[in-house]
Amino acid sequence: MASSSPSMSTRFAAFYFFLCVHLLQSPAYSNVIVLGLPPKPDPKDAAATARWLTAHNSWGVLSTISSELRGAPFGNVVSFSDGLPGYGRGIPYFYLTELDPTARDGLKDGRSSFTVSEYPLGTCGKIDPEDPTCAKLTLSGKLKLVDNHSVEAEFAQNALFAKHPDMKGWPKNHNFEIFKLDIENLFLLDWYGGPKPLTPKEYFRYEEKEIHSY
């Protein structure tokens, strides 16, 4: 018994060592652990896939029409949330300051797109970020300021602060305000064969309990 115990423990150590190396080599698994990410929906289910991308990403690129660059598009990295974790509704809410060109431009010309990728979620594994099976979603529509005293603002602020707790402490004198993207068009690539047809109605038809079932 005295001689078998060290061998058992050594094997135990070796198991954790190789598990450790395996997990570090697998961005998918490491992100599943970090974010508690539910499994990716079947790529055939465009609405579920799009909602999964919106619900589980924490940041994306918000593109507006730049007045400074005389009408050229300008993409900016922003944090967002579409609801409390597990209760996403599909509308991306942002916390922006007019010190930043994106909010300033969006208030002048609301035409915007918001782009997220499956890649940073870690579930693409070794698939190239541009490969269509590594899903990507562009939501297009109008960027709008959310009325600060509305029920929607309360929902949005809870959603944002739950996903981005640092926001609570962002400088008051920067006048951060809640914006949302009013979605008019969706562009989803999640498999070969071009973008999936997906209307805002189909995207939004998911009820909360269906979101839970992801």
Add this chain to the structure above:
Amino acid sequence: MASSSPSMSTRFAAFYFFLCVHLLQSPAYSNVIVLGLPPKPDPKDAAATARWLTAHNSWGVLSTISSELRGAPFGNVVSFSDGLPGYGRGIPYFYLTELDPTARDGLKDGRSSFTVSEYPLGTCGKIDPEDPTCAKLTLSGKLKLVDNHSVEAEFAQNALFAKHPDMKGWPKNHNFEIFKLDIENLFLLDWYGGPKPLTPKEYFRYEEKEIHSY
């Protein structure tokens, strides 16, 4: 000795277990291991920081003016490369097909921006993706097709295929072509106090040996 050995091995196993948990909780460390990422430059060095972001990201969001969406901005997830690993030159090269709206739109109206974030590199740790100290870079200019028979096309193809080996096998009948962004303007946020002043000349003045010294 017989009784101390299992204890040693158990402690060895425990060490790997906690190391494993620690590494999984630290996206920075796991990405450093996966990508072999050189340290982030001093945020005071705007050019070095911008070049580091371009050199070490593998994907970003390319925004063009959408003809389908009547002039609205459209951001799309794309892979890119600015050179062989360690030999980046700062110009982002893309491998795009006109089956995708970004290439079609870019050929009609070249005004584009390309956005990358420090966040997916893992070095932001627990800093929020929108926090200015989690660096973000938007390169603006004109999207241009690279002449297929030029020396630049050879450089760009080597750069792209080295970083994205899957591209070599992408369907020939999709007619992927090499595009680049001719940079006219840079927007870099890498610290508090607003975007860093940075001209294309300053961004490009880095010689290869300086890039190596990152």
